[in-house]
Amino acid sequence: MRVVVVGTGIAGLIAAHRASKHHDVVLVTKSRLSESNTRYAQGGIAVALFPDDSVESHVADTLRAGAGLCDPVAVEVLCAEGPGRVRDLIALGVEFDKRDGELVRGHEAAHSSRRVLHAGGDATGFAIESALLRAVRRRAIEVHEHTFVTDLVVDDGIVRGVDVIAADGAGHRILGDAVVLASGGAGQLFRHTTNPAVATGDGIAAAWRAGAAVSDLEFYQFHPTALALPGNHLVSEAVRGEGAVLRDADGERFMVDVHPDAELAPRDVVARGIAAAMARQGGRPVVLDATGLGADFLRARFPGITTACAERGLDWTVEPVPVTPAAHYAMGGIRTDIDGRTTLPGLFAIGEAACTGVHGANRLASNSLLESLVFAWRAADALDIAGSPLILTTEGDSSFAAAFGTTPVDRDALRDLMWERAGLERDAAGLREAAATLAGWRADDPMPAGREDANLLDLGRLLVHAALRREESRGAHFRTDFPEPRGVWARSAHDARPVAARVEAAA
Structure with missing residues (x-):
């Protein structure tokens, strides 16, 4: 069996490595092999691996953060299989930080x-990416x-490969018996993002154009703390x-008045709390005060942020240091089951x-690397069973028809529009204005x-619609x-879908 894997973050590399034990694997990436969102992940990977913790506790925390929209079956798989998969990651050469062994x-x-x-203090993603690249290169x-996937190849309703533009600019087709999309999110939709330049949602958009169901695109997580300076460097x-x-600006801790957990409230709460504080002070950034932790600790625990x-x-x-919220992670994407199958036979999606x-309406911190690891392994x-598609019993978001305007899109204008009208806070008037503008591009x-x-334009339209x-x-x-x-x-x-979707489908 020939398998085409698109993307070289943790999800793509795990899928390629695991699948190569039994199948011929073709690995495709639009940049260099080592470039992905994974590379820039700082905080770490959440897993119930210790005697004073439990899978049940991790499940409960994930469901609570997901605000009533998590699929409990997927959450159980994530948390229950996580410890074994992390041990596999260690066996593949990932050296997590230790103290006294x-x-x-x-x-x-x-x-x-x-x-x-x-790992490496705040270089967890880099450590994982480096170890997995070494493992993949041994296969x-x-x-x-430097090969850009433009579209999926669909023959008689079955995904048979991908159309690409190669490094030399020539277009050609890579065929396979199954395609695994591990192409990441679309942080570049927004003016402020912690994501690298490659995060333009190519796989999600290609899958949607091919007819795959997509879901929950309205849920984009904004990380509360990115440096409020060019580059929006993530502060874990x-x-x-x-x-x-x-x-x-007055030096006061404002989050204690927003949520009982203050700075450790769920990400959406902290991000909106920061946005409100910035609005009260004329748009100026708030500051993150880590001075009480001590210089030696900060340099050792967070060397990347220090640099x-x-x-x-x-x-x-x-x-x-000045900080601002920034687009960080897409909770929505191509609909899959717990084995990565999509609604298109032959197409899998992971990461x-x-x-x-599994993330519901709001991803629990550091569950993203674990999700990629667990579900990429399962998909591989x-x-x-690539010929057995995910069967939906309710309406997905794929019925939306994209508009085709006449004005060439300007990416900076698109990112500004999405930040202002579909960012941290939204309302009907702003969303309708965004929809009208997007329709004209x-x-x-x-x-x-x-x-x-x-x-990005396709995904912007879909996000605003949702x-x-x-x-x-x-x-x-x-x-x-609302x-x-x-x-x-x-x-x-x-039901695996929100009740309102079933109501609309029945109507």
Whole structure:
């Protein structure tokens, strides 16, 4: 069996490595092999691996953060299989930080236990990516770097491969018996993002164009703390987990008045709390004060952030640093089951490109690397059932028809529009304005950069459409005109989709 894997973050590399034991694997990435969102992950990987923790506790924390929209079956799989998969990761060469021979654990927001493993202080993603690249290179895997996937090849309703633009600019087709999309999220939709430039949602957009169901695109997580300086360098939640606090222009800790858990409240709560504080002070950033942790501790535990601050003329060991929320993670994506199968036979999706339902409306901190690891492993083991698609019993989000405008899209204008009208806070008027503007734009440049713009435009339209439909506030989706959650939009215990979707489908 020939398997085409698109993407080289933790999900793609795990899938390629695991699948190569039994199948011929072709690995495709639009940049160099080592470039992905995984590379920049700081905080770590959450897993119930210790005697004073439990799978049940991890499940409860994940469900609580997901604000009533998690798929409990997927959450159980994530948390129950996580410890074994992390041990497999260690066996593949990932060296998590230790003290006196024991794994060191960090604490992050909305976790009831210290369960976050990290590597290189705040270089967890880089350590995982490096180890997995070494493991993949030991396998007989065909690799195509700097190769942009434009569309899926669909023959008689079955995905048979991908159309690509190769490094030399030539277009050609890579065929396979199954395609695994591990192409990441779309943080580049927004003006401020912690994501690298490659995060333009190419796989999600290609799958949607091919007819695959997509779900929960309105739920985009905004990380509370990115440096409010060019580059939006991520300041890990682990910093607040270790005791750093947020302060406004008057030096006051404002989060204590927002949520009982203050700086360690769920990410959506902290991000909106920061946005409100910034609005009160004329848009100026708030500051993250980590000085109380001590210079030696900060340099040892967070060497990457220390360097990033220094490169920007800041010494966070002696002064608070300015921070702002930034687009960080897509909870929605291509609909899958717990084995990565999509609604298109022959197509699998894993990692941030997929929507397993495990994150619900708001991802629990450091569950993203674990999700990629667990479900990529499962997908690789399920490839022999590639001809059996996920069967939906209710309406997905794929029925939306994209508009085709006349004005060439400008990516900066697109990112500004999405930040202002479909960012941390939304309302019907702003979303309708965004929808009208997006409908008037087009992107038809055949080169990869132009195709990225087309993918972002497709996903922007889909996100705005989904955000308009969801007339409530839940997790990362906050509507100022519908500021409370509504029961009709919660997930039913007997249905994998929100109740409202079943109501609309029946109508």
